Each structure stands twice: as structure tokens, then as C-alpha cells.
Amino acid sequence: MMHDNLDPHVSGHVEPAKGERAEIRDESVTDREVPVAGASMPAIIHAWLDGEPVNEPALQAAGSYPLWRRVQAETVDRRRMQAPATIRGAIMEAIRKEG
Amino acid sequence: MGLSTARVRGYTSVVKSTPSSPQESEVDADQAIIDRVFAGDRDAFGLLISRYSDVLYRHAVGMTGSPDDAADILQNSFIKAYQHLGEVRGRFDAWVFRIVANGCKDWLKNIRRTHLSYEEDDQPSGYQTPDEELDRGELRGDLDRALAALPVSLREAFVMKHVEGRSYEDMAELLDTTVGALKMRVHRAREALQKLLEEKAA
Numbered sequence: 001m002m003h004d005n006l007d008p009h010v011s012g013h014v015e016p017a018k019g020e021r022a023e024i025r026d027e028s029v030t031d032r033e034v035p036v037a038g039a040s041m042p043a044i045i046h047a048w049l050d051g052e053p054v055n056e057p058a059l060q061a062a063g064s065y066p067l068w069r070r071v072q073a074e075t076v077d078r079r080r081m082q083a084p085a086t087i088r089g090a091i092m093e094a095i096r097k098e099g
Numbered sequence: 100m101g102l103s104t105a106r107v108r109g110y111t112s113v114v115k116s117t118p119s120s121p122q123e124s125e126v127d128a129d130q131a132i133i134d135r136v137f138a139g140d141r142d143a144f145g146l147l148i149s150r151y152s153d154v155l156y157r158h159a160v161g162m163t164g165s166p167d168d169a170a171d172i173l174q175n176s177f178i179k180a181y182q183h184l185g186e187v188r189g190r191f192d193a194w195v196f197r198i199v200a201n202g203c204k205d206w207l208k209n210i211r212r213t214h215l216s217y218e219e220d221d222q223p224s225g226y227q228t229p230d231e232e233l234d235r236g237e238l239r240g241d242l243d244r245a246l247a248a249l250p251v252s253l254r255e256a257f258v259m260k261h262v263e264g265r266s267y268e269d270m271a272e273l274l275d276t277t278v279g280a281l282k283m284r285v286h287r288a289r290e291a292l293q294k295l296l297e298e299k300a301a
Contacts, residue, residue, distance in 0.1 A: 041293055046286055049261075064293055070238055071292070075261035077235075083156035084170050088148045091177045095141065098182075 129191040133184060144184075148177055151192055154263055155199045161258030162203035162251075163210075164243050172202040193273050200255065200273075207251055245295035249288055256284035257292070 042062040048054045049068060059065060129150070135143035152173060159169030176199045187194050246254050259265045259273070260281075267278045267285075274281065 041286075041290055046289065049289065050267075050282070050285075067293065067296060068289075070235075071242060071296075072261070074235065074238055074242060076264075078157065078161070078262045079264050081153070081157050081160060083152040083173060084166075087152055087156075087170055087174060088145055091148055091174055091181075092142065092145050094174070094178050095144065095181050098178075 126190055136184060144181055151195060157263055158258060159199055159203055161262045162254060163206055164247055168206060172199060172206060176202050196273050204251060241296055241299050245292045248295060249291055253284055253288040256281055257288035260285045
């Protein structure tokens, strides 16, 4: 039976120095390529989501249409979200305190 | 007060040369409000808060997944905007958007959470039946988790396009990039989201 060699110097993995850890963590929330292989969306779905005119029967026949119809309904719903009513007062109060 | 009095004119001419800008009347109205603030009417700044807080709040919630943190970012951003109002060049809405967007990115750099919740949003829904409500709740959580897994630039593009409902032209102006680049980001974001949502459903 084969076992993984956990020695970092043998496996090629080198533990980062202490100062490098923060940089590595940052990478997880900044730009990086996302592998999207296997999740091919039909062009007609992109066109529809971009607000372009599309052939309705062809759109409804597209495989991922039901998913994106639901996502679209959810995101449109979120457009009604409003800032808390208290926020304007809180900001103006902070500005007044500043003098 | 911390408000800078250094002002640079020429704002209108910048706006007029930019065809994808919002309505000129809105831009002029913002400028008129800013002029009132500089004339000593500090409370006029509240009009700018009222005008842009909702759309900026949606951006911050979309980026952070946290209504509380989004409200904090929004509050700090408007205070910063007030303090630096003399530095506005061009559209006020674009300038304050960048302050909020940078606030969100700073927040994301500092946060270690991977699971984001949307539970505090109790906005009315457009769904009609209990089954649809249940389905919606599930999708909402899945979508938030999938969005949180995206790289910041893709999440930002998706949120601006789909949650804020902006045109590609407006996004390009706000993010200082091209329509083509943004279409690519939005398309990549959709592909990645679909993959994540399909994996969740499998």
C-alpha cells in the first residue's frame, strides 16, 4: 500500500515563514482564478441575464434556465433592500459631534 | 470641522463630456447640495445620504453578506465622504461608491468568516406561496455561500449587475474599466456560481 509522504521537504510543500501567512490568507479573498470547468452556461442564458432580447422557447429549453430564473427572482428581490432607517440620523449625529 | 474647503470647479464640464453618466439633472442636483454644504448648511449633506444610502447599502450587503457590517461600512464611508467633500472630482455618486467599495474590500481582507448569513433581512418578498418561500430561503442561503466563495472582483461585478441592477456602462465608469472586461467578470461569476449551486444541489 502506498502512503503519502508527509515530510514537507520531500513532498515539495514548504511551510511558509511566519510573515507570509497573512499574505496567503489575503489571497483567499482577493482576485484569483476560479475553475469553472464543467459549469458551462448556454449563451442564451447570459444574453437573457444581460437583458438582451432572446427567443423565449429556446431560453426555456436551456438546461440551466430553471436555476437562473430562481436566482434572477432572488437578486431582483434584493434590489428592494433598503438601508436601515436610523442610518442617516446616526451619520448626521457623528458629523455634528465632529464640530 | 474636518470638512476641507478646497474646491475645484469644472465639475459640470467633466460630467457633460461623459455620455454614460447618470442624468445631468441628478449630477447638478448633487453639486447644488455640495455647494449648500460648503456655504454652511451642514444638514444638506443628509440629502446626499438619503439619495444614495439604499443602493450603497445593497452593495455593502452583497459584498459582506452581513447587514450589520454593511451598515457600519456605510456609516463610516459617509462620514469619510463628508470629511473629504472638497476632494470630489466628477460624479459624487461615483466618488462615494468608491469609498464604500474600498470599505467593503478592507472588511473582506480582515474577516475570517467563511459562512455568511442573510438571516437579518426581513424585506418583503415577491414570492407568493409557502413552498416558494421555503424554496427561496434555501436558495438565499446557498446563493450567499456561493457568492462568499467567489473572488472579490467577480463578486463585486455580480452584485453590481444583478443586485444593484446597474448597466455595464455605469459599472465601467464606477470601476474605471471597460464594458468588455466587466462582461467577462460577470459571465465568469455566473459560471462559478452555477457550478457551486449545482454542486450543492447534487
